[in-house]
Amino acid sequence: MMRRGPLGILLLxxxxxxxxxxxxLIDRPPGxxxxxxxxxxxxxxxxxxxxxxxIIVGGSLALAGAxxxxxxxxxxxxxxILGVSSGAGLGIMVMAWLVYISGSPATSLPGQWWPSALAGxxxxxxxxxxxxxxxGGGGRGWLDPVALVLVGVVVSTICxxxxxxxxxxxxxxxxxxxxTWLMGSIPEYxxxxxxxxxxxxxxxxxxxxxGQTRRLDLxxxxxxEANSLGVALGPLRIGIFLACGVLTSLSVSLAGPIxxxxxxxxxxxxxxxxxxxxxxxxxxxxxxxxxxxxxxxxRQVIDLGGGRMPVGVLLTIGGGVVFLILLRVEMRRS
Amino acid sequence: xxxxxxxxxxxxxxxxxxxxxxxxAAPGRLTAVIxxxxxxxxxxxxxxxxxxxxxxxxxxxxxSVESMAHRDRARCIAWMAQRPRSDVPMTVHEMVELARPRxxxxxxxxxxxxxxLELEDLRSRLVxxxxxxxxxxxxxxxxLYQLKSHDxxxxxxxxxxxxxxxxxxxxxxHIRDAxxxxxxVLLSLHDIGLAAAVADDAWLLxxxxxxxxxxxxxxxxxxxxxxxxxxxxxALQRSDGSSWLAPSPPSHGx
Numbered sequence: 001m002m003r004r005g006p007l008g009i010l011l012l013x014x015x016x017x018x019x020x021x022x023x024x025l026i027d028r029p030p031g032x033x034x035x036x037x038x039x040x041x042x043x044x045x046x047x048x049x050x051x052x053x054x055i056i057v058g059g060s061l062a063l064a065g066a067x068x069x070x071x072x073x074x075x076x077x078x079x080x081i082l083g084v085s086s087g088a089g090l091g092i093m094v095m096a097w098l099v100y101i102s103g104s105p106a107t108s109l110p111g112q113w114w115p116s117a118l119a120g121x122x123x124x125x126x127x128x129x130x131x132x133x134x135x136g137g138g139g140r141g142w143l144d145p146v147a148l149v150l151v152g153v154v155v156s157t158i159c160x161x162x163x164x165x166x167x168x169x170x171x172x173x174x175x176x177x178x179x180t181w182l183m184g185s186i187p188e189y190x191x192x193x194x195x196x197x198x199x200x201x202x203x204x205x206x207x208x209x210x211g212q213t214r215r216l217d218l219x220x221x222x223x224x225e226a227n228s229l230g231v232a233l234g235p236l237r238i239g240i241f242l243a244c245g246v247l248t249s250l251s252v253s254l255a256g257p258i259x260x261x262x263x264x265x266x267x268x269x270x271x272x273x274x275x276x277x278x279x280x281x282x283x284x285x286x287x288x289x290x291x292x293x294x295x296x297x298x299r300q301v302i303d304l305g306g307g308r309m310p311v312g313v314l315l316t317i318g319g320g321v322v323f324l325i326l327l328r329v330e331m332r333r334s
Numbered sequence: 335x336x337x338x339x340x341x342x343x344x345x346x347x348x349x350x351x352x353x354x355x356x357x358x359a360a361p362g363r364l365t366a367v368i369x370x371x372x373x374x375x376x377x378x379x380x381x382x383x384x385x386x387x388x389x390x391x392x393x394x395x396x397x398s399v400e401s402m403a404h405r406d407r408a409r410c411i412a413w414m415a416q417r418p419r420s421d422v423p424m425t426v427h428e429m430v431e432l433a434r435p436r437x438x439x440x441x442x443x444x445x446x447x448x449x450x451l452e453l454e455d456l457r458s459r460l461v462x463x464x465x466x467x468x469x470x471x472x473x474x475x476x477x478l479y480q481l482k483s484h485d486x487x488x489x490x491x492x493x494x495x496x497x498x499x500x501x502x503x504x505x506x507x508h509i510r511d512a513x514x515x516x517x518x519v520l521l522s523l524h525d526i527g528l529a530a531a532v533a534d535d536a537w538l539l540x541x542x543x544x545x546x547x548x549x550x551x552x553x554x555x556x557x558x559x560x561x562x563x564x565x566x567x568x569a570l571q572r573s574d575g576s577s578w579l580a581p582s583p584p585s586h587g588x
Contacts, residue, residue, distance in 0.1 A: 217432055220422045224385050225415055229433065229480065230408030275423045 008272045012286035019293045023051045026300050046188040052195055053186050054293035057255045060202045060247040062265025062288025069266055070216050071240050074148055078262035079248040082152035083124045086159030088252035091120020093166035100170050117249035125241055128152045184258040184312015186296050198250045205243040213277040258312045260319025261288045335361055335395030335485050337518050342390035344377050351377040353542040359520055364513040366529035367522040369539035370563050375522040376491050382520055383413035383489040412480035416491040418473035426472050427457040433480035447475045466496040474505055488512055490521040506532050527578045530554045538562050
C-alpha cells in the first residue's frame with residue numbers, strides 16, 4: 001500500500017477537524033429528526049465539552065494502544081484487551097467504595113479519582129506483562145503474543161468482575177451513576193479544570209513518546225537487536241508503560257472503559273503512514289479522535305426508542321468484530 | 335582495537351553454555367567462531383557484544399564492554415543476529431537507516447552499502463515481503479552501516495547461512511573489507527571450508543569450552559576438528575594448489 005507520510009497526517013487532521021465540527025453542529029431532539037445547525041449558546045458548552053472530551057479520550061487511547069503494540073510487539077495489544085482499562089476502572093470503583101464506607105460525601109463521580117485509576121491501570125499492566133513473558137534463561141525472556149492476549153483477557157475479566165462487585169457494595173443511587181460510566185460514555189458536562197488537567201497529562205505523555213521515536217522504532221526489532229543498537233530497554237519500558245497507564249487512566253476516569261479505539265486507531269494509522277513512530281504516533285492519535293468523536297456523532301443518528309446508545313456500546317460491538325478479524329490474521333501469520 | 339575475553343562463563347538457568355573461555359581477537363583480522371550445534375557460539379558472540387550477562391571479563395579497546403553506556407557501545411560494536419527479526423513493516427531503506435540516529439546519518443555511505451549488497455532495487459519494498467536471504471542481506475547492511483569508524487567491532491552470528499552462494503561470497507567480501515580497514519571481526523560459521531578460506535584466526539568450541547584458538551592454519555586442523563565435531567576432516571587439493579577442508583565420507587563398516 002502506498003504510504004502518504006506527512007500528507008497523510010494532513011489528511012487525518014482535516015478529517016478530524018470535520019468530524020469535530022460535525023459533533024458541534026449535529027442535533028436530534030427526542031422524537032425529532034436530525035439537523036445540522038450552529039447550537040444555541042445554552043447548548044454550546046455541552047457540545048463543546050463532549051467534543052473536547054472525545055478528542056482527549058480518543059487521542060489518549062489510540063496513543064496508548066500504539067505504544068503498547070510496539071513495546072509488546074503485539075498487533076492485538078490495546079488498553080482494553082490487555083485489561084489496563086478494566087484495571088483503571090477497578091481502581092476507581094475501589095476508591096468509590098472506600099469513600100462511601102468512610103462516610104465522606106461522594107460528589108461528581110467518578111472522574112475525580114484519577115490517581116486510583118492510574119494505580120489500577122499500572123497494576124494490571126505489570127501483571128499482564130509479567131505473566132505473558134516466557135522465561136528463556138540468561139535474561140532472554142520473550143513475550144508470547146497469544147499468551148499475552150490470553151492473560152490480558154483474564155485480567156480484564158477479573159477486573160470487570162471486581163468492578164461489578166464493588167458497584168454492588170455502594171447504594172443504589174450511586175450505583176446508577178456508575179452504570180452509564182461503565183458502559184463507556186462521553187459526558188457533556190465536565191469541569192474546566194478536569195478537562196485542562198486531563199489534556200495537560202495527555203500532552204505530556206505525547207511529548208514524552210515523541211521524544212522516544214527512534215528508540216520505539218528500534219523496539220520493533222528483537223530485544224537483543226534493539227539493545228545492540230543502543231536502546232536501554234529497561235528504563236524505556238518503565239517510561240512507556242507509565243505513559244500508557246496515565247493515558248488509559250485519564251480516559252477511563254473521563255469516559256469509562258471504551259474498547260476498539262486503542263486497537264484500531266494505531267492499525268489505521270500504520271496502514272496510512274507506515275511503522276515509523278515519528279508519523280505513527282500523531283497519526284494514531286488523530287485516528288483515535290476520528291473514531292471516538294465519529295462514533296459519538298453516529299450515536300446521535302441512531303434512535304432505538306430508549307434514548308441514545310452510549311458510545312462505548314457502539315464501539316464494543318464494532319471493536320469485537322475488528323478484533324476477531326485481527327486475531328484471525330495473526331493466527332494465520334504465526 | 336583488541337577484544338579480550340578473560341575466563342568468561344555464561345549460564346541459562348542450570349545449563350552452563352560457556353565455561354571459562356579465554357581468547358583474544360585482534361583488529362584488522364577476521365576471527366571465525368566454529369563449533370557444533372549448541373557448542374555456545376551464539377552465546378559467546380552475545381557475551382562479546384555485551385548483550386549477555388556473563389562472569390569473567392570482556393574488554394574491547396581496554397574498556398569493559400558490560401560497563402559501556404548503551405549508546406557508546408552501539409557506536410563501536412555492531413552485532414548481527416543469527417535470525418534477525420523480519421516481520422517489521424518497514425521498507426528496506428528505512429530498516430538500514432535504523433542503524434544510526436538522525437544526526438549521524440550518512441546518506442552516501444547508506445546508498446553505497448545498499449548498492450554493493452544489491453539492495454538498491456529493493457529499497458522501497460517492505461522487509462517482511464522479501465525472501466529470507468534478502469532479509470539477511472538487509473540485516474548485514476544495517477550492521478555494517480552501524481559502525482561509523484573503522485576501529486570498531488563487527489560481531490556476526492552466521493551471517494551467510496540463508497544466502498545463495500553468490501550473495502554469501504558478496505557478504506564475505508564486505509566483511510573481509512571491514513577487517514582490512516581495521517575493524518575487529520568476529521563471525522560464527524558452520525562451513526569449515528569457508529572459514530578456513532576466508533578467516534585469519536579461529537576459535538574452536540565444544541560444549542562451551544575452548545578446543546583451540548589462534549591462526550586458522552593451527553586451529554582448523556583434522557585433529558582439533560575431530561575433537562570438536564567427532565568426525566574426520568581431510569584437506570582436498572584444488573586445481574590452483576590451495577586446499578579445502580571437507581568432512582570425510584562415512585565408512586560403512588569397512
